[in-house]
Amino acid sequence: MDSDSDKEFGEKPSPFKDLLTRKFQTASEDVQSVMPVSQAKKCLTLLKSKRSSANSATPSGEHCSTESNIEKDEDTSGGTNTTSNILLAADISAASLDLDFIYDDSDHFVSELSEFYSYTEVADFDENKESFYETIGSGRKWSQLSGKEQRNVMLILLDRLEVANEDKRISAVRSLAYLCQGNFEEVQSESELRSWTRHNCFLMYQMGVFLALFDTLKLKVDLYLPGRQGEKTVAAHTYGTNYAASTVAPNGAAASGPSVTSRKPNSHTATLGDCVELRMILSVLYTIVEVLRTSDLDDSEQQVKVRQQFVVELGEPVVEGAELPAVILFQLVLSVASDKSSPIPTKKTLLLLWKIILTSLGGLEHVQQMKNSKRLELGLDPLPEDSIKVVRHMRASTPPLMASEMLDQQQNPVSALIGNQNSLSVSKKRNNAVVVTSNGGNKKPEAKATASGDGAAVTGMPRDSLSLDEIPENDDLDDPIVDDSGGGDSPDDEEVLISLEPTPERVREPRALPWQPKIRTKDIQDFLDHSRTKYVGYKLKSDPEPDMTTLAGLPQPIKDSIAILKQHLYVPLSDIQMKSEDLLLNYPISKGRSEQVDQTPAELLYRAIHPNLPQYMIALLKILLAATPTSPQGKSDTVNLLSDLLPAQMPSGVIEAMKLTIDMNRHKEIIVKSVSALLLLLLKHFKLNHICQFEHCAQHMVFANCIPLVLKFFNQSIGNYVQAQHTIAPLEYPRCVIGEREEISEDNIKPLDKGANYYCWRNLFSCINLLRILNKLVKWKNSRIMMLVVFKSGPILKRALKVRHAMLQLYVLKLIKVQTKFLGRQWRKSNMKTMSVIYQKVRHRLHDDWAFGNEPDSRPWDFQLEEGLLRSRVEKFNARRYENAVGDSVFEPVDNNLHSLLNQDVQLPRVFTENYEQWLEKEVFMRDINWDALLTEE
Secondary structure, three states, X not given: OOHHHHHHHHHOOOHHHHHHHHHHHHHHOOOOOOOOHHHHHHHHHHHHHHHHHHOOOOOHHHHHHHHHHHHHHHHHHOOOOOOOOEEEEEEOOXXXXXXXXXXXXXXXXXXXXXXXXXXXXXXXXXXHHHHHHXXXXXXXXXXXXXXXXXXXXXHHHHHHOOOOOHHHHHHHHHHHHHHHOOOHHHOOOHHHHHHHHHHHHHHHHHOOHHHHHHHXXXXXXXXXXXXXXXXXXXXXXXXXXXXXXXXXXXXXXXXXXXXXXXXXXXXXXXXXXXXXXHHHHHHHHHHHHHHHHOOOOOOOHHHHHHXXXXXXXXXXXOOOOOOOHHHHHHHHHHHHHHOOOOOOOHHHHHHHHHHHHHHHHOOHHHHHHHHHHHHHHOOOOOOOOOHHHHHHOOOOOOOOOOHHHHHHHHHOHHHHHHOOHHHHHHHHOOEEEEEEEOOOOOOOOOOOEEEOOOOEEEOOOOHHHOOHHHOOOOOOOOOOEEEOOOOOOOOOOOEEEXXXXXXXXXXXXXXXOOOOOEEOHHHHHHHHHHHHHHHOOOOOOOOOOOOOOOOOOOOHHHHHHHHHHHHOEOOOHHHHHHHHHHHHHHOOOOOHHHOOOOOOHHHHHHHXXXXXXXXXXXXXXXXXXXXOOOOOHHHHOOOOOOOOOOOXXXXXXXXXXXXXXXXXXXXXXXXXXXXXXXXXXXXXXXXXXXXXXXXXXXXXXXXXXXXXXXXXXXOOOHHHHHOOOOOOHHHOOOOXXXXXXXXXXXXXXXXXXXXXXXXXXXXXXXXXXXXXXXXXXHOOOHHHHHHHHHOOHHHHHHHHOOOOOHHHXXXXXXXXXXXXXXXXXXXXXXXXXXXXXXXXXXXXXXXXXXXXXXXXXXXXXXXHHHHHHHHHHHHHHHHHHHHOOOOHHHHOOOOOOHHHHHOOOOOOOHHHHHOHHHHHHHHHHOOOOOHHHHHOOO
């Protein structure tokens, strides 16, 4: 602006300035720290120096006039208002808003043990304690016994596990459960309880308790297998539905999940009393697995060796010739899904199955190490980066706005610019900030709406108000935000947003893409074929191997391009495995005999479960559907998920009903967590072991409608699901067993306002797992990508971007990326900013036309053919390796000696012997045979 406009601005009162002042005075009462005036002056000094260097071509008189006006405003402010150009606003600090969730194999030790127990099982802790002290005597304490005496107690409990009296067996298992729970009656702190838990679990494993309990579990499984449930009678319970239960979710709405009052009477619903022995057995087994799979700094060398031996034994049959521990639990899961009246504790079975597979097969770091070692064995380069570590250093994008927020900003652009009172306190998300502008403009910012797929973008707003489709492509949310676009008419408008609260220091990363680009061999071959056809006029044969070295006749730029593409060539293990499988199928004699299959834990597990793998996948997905918050009431009643939660007598008070409803929601969240983690583990390890195993498992998941199931799960308010507070702290283990037990009241049941950064670890973990499963199912599969398009997954996935976590957003953006070329040009035109974020955060595949390509040649029958060919290859793999369909006798040498053949005894069929005379008449006597010709050499 010129000096006249500056003078005019200084003389006339500014209603916009007064409004800003009032807004700041109101907002400053709600914040804990306010920027000092001295700090604002320093910001102005830095800003003036920046503008003086940027506007070196500006006449000195005009520049000095701007500076003099700034100094004049500073002097007249009297220390209350720093300058008339200081716009006070509220900004979302990226470092404070991003959820500090760190993705890992599981939560920490105490949380994993706490989630294993339901709130209605608190009474079991006292019964376990009483059973134990009845065994050793009321005057003795476990902590005061010597090592020899502790072993003798273990032997006594092991002997009682084999008695025929059920009450004695249950008492023995309860005593073992008390020891696994850290003999809590004799401890005073959580650390002491954890120390005794580790000691007792190691002692139990060394004494053979783990193997003995698995033998007992195998006998229990035989009772609950499909077709034998009638042998196990289930007590009938009728639930009352005349009491009131009201729970409030964190957002003030009704809590998600089933309500106690909505349950219908069922005469065959299993409760806690129907599966006491099975629950106790699973509790002891789970605690031993959880303790021995985790390391501790205080572990001795012997304990380290015991833990390594335990990991090896989990991947092998309990007894030689018997089934794997995981297979026994899979049978329990199958029984749960096939009979809704089954008393099997679903949550405990799934948690134990997940931890056994996690321990025996390995977690994230183990998969990464095994993948790199296999690549080195095959002569391939190691992985360029660890995807989990890269994602941990990424930052989340600004979530998209709700439709109501967009409408409010369009109707009231002034409040959109300065941030109204609500923007300062919504979910405690916004920190105080000062916007310093360098020009002296007095014009009110105008709201400029531009059409987009999600609504109208408003320019001149704070950067925190921009949705995901409206953020600049080179946005760096960790730095003070400099908006060069401005909201006024002058091109020199500039605003600097200064956070009033210190943010944690973060390591500055170079401005570069987080991933190294990749390209497939097929893409390079297609590029070579196209170039040869264009410049030379012919193609080279690509059978058996594509020719990627002959560049005769191609121009130099094409040769340079191919050299660059080869630098980023990535050959996955799956390509090598599929080539090897094709050779084994084509040359079974020469290649098949030399095949050596490594008996890894993943190979042993697949060999054991592959005959029933379709049933297992259907059972797991059926349980997942029943535990999904968006599942219809009819679907959730098909599987009994609450057999290890429902008490024998339903509560009659409001507090008890609220506690049970919270416990039911928590119960289902834990089931979703265990099923999602279990499926992801199976997919990752089967893919590492052999691609055909992965495709077999993935295809059965697709046939069981896994893709629409995951989309149905995300068709909810994911933000509320991630921040759900279905937890009652006084009832969490080990808090409920250490010291005096707190009384449950309405104050410690209702959810608390924990701020915008609060998250539920298990729910966010489940969401990321389901997104990763969906990515693995649809990757490079056009038929499955089209399912995402048909089920209209775009709006569902974009709503999940509201969760400010980089890893979750990354896998959502991947799913959006794979279907962009099927959505059409108009969709891409309306969502260009979303595509920009995809460009920034998702790995680039060279020669991938996801951003601009269409699929005009794709037809539905092409996709069906693709799935059919894949299924045929998988069936051939299973038949060759596991079913021995062909057999070695087919490939044995054939005896061509005439004398040996004539001397063999031939068993003639019964029909031939009965009609022998007719055969002689027809084939011998009635034919004119020249016997002399048969005797000649010719």
